[in-house]
Amino acid sequence: MVRGAWYVALLGTLSVPRAPAQTVAELRQRVQALEARHRTAAAAANRADSLTTGATDTIRVGMLTVVAAQPIEKPVRRGVELAWPAVDSLYGDAAGELKRWTLVVWDPNQGRVPRLDPPKLLITVNVNWTAPVAIDPVDVSRRVMSGSAQALHADLEGWRTTPFHRWLEPAPAADEQRLISEAYVELVTLPTHAAQECFSGVLERCRTVLGAAPSNDPRSRWPTPDDRRALVQRIALEFPYVIRTREPLLHSCLNADQDCATLLGSIAPEWLPELVTQQTRNTLIRHAVRLGGRRGYQRLLQSADLPLGVAVADAAGLPVDSVVASWRRAVLAARPDVVTTSRFEGWLAVLWGVVFTTFALASTRWHRV
Amino acid sequence: MFKVVFLTQWKWSRTAVLAGVFAAFALPILSVQQAGVFAGPTRELPGHARRLLDTVQTWGIAYPLLALVLGVLVAVTAWAADHRGRHVYALALPVPRWHYVLLRFAAGGALLLAPLAALGVGALLASASVTLPPGLQAYPVALTVRFGLALLVAYAVIFSISAGTPRTAAIVLSAIAFLVAVEVLAAAVHAPIDPLQFLGSRVLSGPFGIFTGRWMLIDV
Numbered sequence: 001m002v003r004g005a006w007y008v009a010l011l012g013t014l015s016v017p018r019a020p021a022q023t024v025a026e027l028r029q030r031v032q033a034l035e036a037r038h039r040t041a042a043a044a045a046n047r048a049d050s051l052t053t054g055a056t057d058t059i060r061v062g063m064l065t066v067v068a069a070q071p072i073e074k075p076v077r078r079g080v081e082l083a084w085p086a087v088d089s090l091y092g093d094a095a096g097e098l099k100r101w102t103l104v105v106w107d108p109n110q111g112r113v114p115r116l117d118p119p120k121l122l123i124t125v126n127v128n129w130t131a132p133v134a135i136d137p138v139d140v141s142r143r144v145m146s147g148s149a150q151a152l153h154a155d156l157e158g159w160r161t162t163p164f165h166r167w168l169e170p171a172p173a174a175d176e177q178r179l180i181s182e183a184y185v186e187l188v189t190l191p192t193h194a195a196q197e198c199f200s201g202v203l204e205r206c207r208t209v210l211g212a213a214p215s216n217d218p219r220s221r222w223p224t225p226d227d228r229r230a231l232v233q234r235i236a237l238e239f240p241y242v243i244r245t246r247e248p249l250l251h252s253c254l255n256a257d258q259d260c261a262t263l264l265g266s267i268a269p270e271w272l273p274e275l276v277t278q279q280t281r282n283t284l285i286r287h288a289v290r291l292g293g294r295r296g297y298q299r300l301l302q303s304a305d306l307p308l309g310v311a312v313a314d315a316a317g318l319p320v321d322s323v324v325a326s327w328r329r330a331v332l333a334a335r336p337d338v339v340t341t342s343r344f345e346g347w348l349a350v351l352w353g354v355v356f357t358t359f360a361l362a363s364t365r366w367h368r369v
Numbered sequence: 370m371f372k373v374v375f376l377t378q379w380k381w382s383r384t385a386v387l388a389g390v391f392a393a394f395a396l397p398i399l400s401v402q403q404a405g406v407f408a409g410p411t412r413e414l415p416g417h418a419r420r421l422l423d424t425v426q427t428w429g430i431a432y433p434l435l436a437l438v439l440g441v442l443v444a445v446t447a448w449a450a451d452h453r454g455r456h457v458y459a460l461a462l463p464v465p466r467w468h469y470v471l472l473r474f475a476a477g478g479a480l481l482l483a484p485l486a487a488l489g490v491g492a493l494l495a496s497a498s499v500t501l502p503p504g505l506q507a508y509p510v511a512l513t514v515r516f517g518l519a520l521l522v523a524y525a526v527i528f529s530i531s532a533g534t535p536r537t538a539a540i541v542l543s544a545i546a547f548l549v550a551v552e553v554l555a556a557a558v559h560a561p562i563d564p565l566q567f568l569g570s571r572v573l574s575g576p577f578g579i580f581t582g583r584w585m586l587i588d589v
Contacts (some may be wrong), residue, residue, distance in 0.1 A: 176509065336583060339583055339588065341518060345578065357471075
C-alpha cells in the first residue's frame with residue numbers, strides 16, 4: 001500500500017511540468033514585466049483619483065470656453081482647436097455670443113458635473129480612462145461644434161424642432177464639400193421639371209426648388225401638367241385620406257390640368273412634398289452666410305420670421321437671385337468625380353507600370369541560381 | 370519566340386483568364402440588371418434615379434477587385450514554371466535576361482487584353498440595354514479604360530515581385546507581416562499609431578491611386 005503510494009507520488013512528480021521561470025534571468029524578466037504592469041496600473045489609478053477629486057482644466061480657444069477633467073485636457077484642447085475655425089468661419093461675429101457660455105466635456109462615468117456659473121452646456125463623451133489616448137480629439141471637435149450650435153441657438157424657438165428650420169451647425173470643410181456634392185447629385189436626379197430647369201440655369205426654378213420663391217403656389221412649384229398629374233397620383237397613393245373628399249377632382253385630373261391645379265391648391269401646404277431635402281436647402285443657407293462675411297450669420301439670426309428667400313438675401317447682403325446663381329455655380333463645380341480617368345491619372349498609372357516592370361528587368365534572380 | 374512564350378503562358382493561366390473574361394463580361398450586365406427596376410418606364414418616379422445610382426454604386430467595388438485578382442493571378446503564373454524549373458529553360462535560351470523578362474511581361478499583358486475586351490463589350494451592352502433617367506449617363510468606355518489601367522498596375526507590381534529572388538519576396542512579405550504585428554500590438558496597448566492605415570493611404574495615393582474613386586458604369 002505504502003509502496004503504491006510512493007509510485008503514485010513519483011509519477012505525480014514526474015508528470016508536473018517544469019515551472020515556467022526557474023532561472024535567475026527568467027525571474028528577472030518576470031519581475032520587470034510585473035513592474036511595468038504596476039506602473040500602468042498606478043497611472044490609471046492616478047487618473048481615477050484626479051477625477052474623484054474633481055480636478056478640471058479650463059480651455060479657452062477663440063470665443064469658446066471648455067471645461068474638461070484634467071487627465072483628458074490635452075485631447076480635449078486639440079478637439080477644441082480643431083472645432084474653433086469651423087465655428088468661427090460659419091458664425092463669424094455671431095460666435096461672440098458663445099463667450100458667455102461654458103461647455104463642459106463630461107463623461108457620465110465621471111461622477112458629478114462640475115459646479116459652474118450658468119449658462120453652461122454639457123457635452124457628453126465616452127472616455128476610456130485607462131487608455132494612453134483616452135478620447136479622440138476629432139470626436140471631441142464634432143461634439144464641441146454641435147454644442148456651440150446648441151448654445152448659440154438656445155434662445156431660439158423651434159431650434160431643431162421644426163422639420164425645415166434654417167439654423168446651421170458648423171461642420172469640417174470636407175463635410176461641407178461632401179454636402180454640396182450631394183446637392184449636385186440630388187439636383188441631377190430629381191425627376192421634377194423645376195429641378196431640371198434649375199440645373200439648366202433657370203434661376204427662378206432654383207428658387208422654387210429650394211423654397212426661396214416669393215410664392216408657394218403649387219402651380220409654380222410643379223410648373224408642368226405632367227408634374228402636377230404625377231404629384232396628385234403620388235399623394236393619392238401615399239396619403240389617400242388627404243384627397244378622399246375630392247374624388248371627382250382626382251378622376252378628372254387625369255385629363256384636365258385645371259382640375260389638378262385646383263385639387264393641389266385645395267390641399268393644405270403641409271401635405272405637399274418638399275422639392276429638395278433639407279440638407280440641400282441648407283447648402284443654400286450656408287452659401288448665403290459665407291457670402292455675407294463675418295456678419296452673415298448674425299443677419300440670418302435676425303431674420304427668423306422672414307421668408308427663406310428674404311432671409312438668405314439678408315444674410316448674404318445680395319439680391320436673392322445673385323445668391324441663388326452663386327449657389328448654383330458652386331453646386332455645378334462640386335460635381336462628384338465620375339469613373340472618367342484624367343490624362344494625368346492615366347499617364348501616372350502607365351508610369352507606375354513601367355517603373356515596376358523595370359524593377360523586374362533588374363532582378364538578380366539569374367545570378368543566384 | 371513571343372508566340373511560344375505566349376502559348377505556354379496561355380496554357381498555364383487559361384483557367385484564370387477565362388474566368389476573368391466571364392466575370393468581366395457579366396459584371397456590368399449584372400449591375401445594370403439589378404438597377405433596371407429603377408430605369409425604363411418608371412425612371413421618372415421620385416427617387417428612382419437616386420436608387421439606380423445607389424444600386425450601381427454597390428457593384429463599384431467589384432471592378433477594381435477583379436482587376437487586382439486578375440493582375441495577381443496572371444503575374445504569378447507567368448513566373449511559376451520558371452521558379453519550379455530553377456530557370457534552366459530560360460537560361461538555355463539564346464536571349465539576354467531583359468529580353469526574356471519583356472517577352473514574359475508582354476505575353477501576360479496580351480492575355481489580360483481578353484478580360485479587358487470582355488469588360489468593354491459587357492459595359493457597352495449593359496449601357497445600351499437601359500433607358501436612363503434624365504441627368505444620368507453611362508460611362509462604358511471610361512470604365513473600360515480605368516479597368517485597363519488598374520489591370521496594368523496590379524500586373525506590373527506583382528510581376529516585378531514574382532520576378533525577384535525568393536529573398537526579395539520574403540523581404541516584402543516579412544515587411545507586411547511586421548506592419549501587421551505592429552498594428553495588432555498597437556491596438557492591444559491602445560497606442561495612437563496605425564502603420565497599416567499610414568502605409569495604405571500612401572499606397573492608395575501613389576501606385577494604387579487608380580483603384581480608388583467612383584467605379585460606376587452609370588453616374589451623374
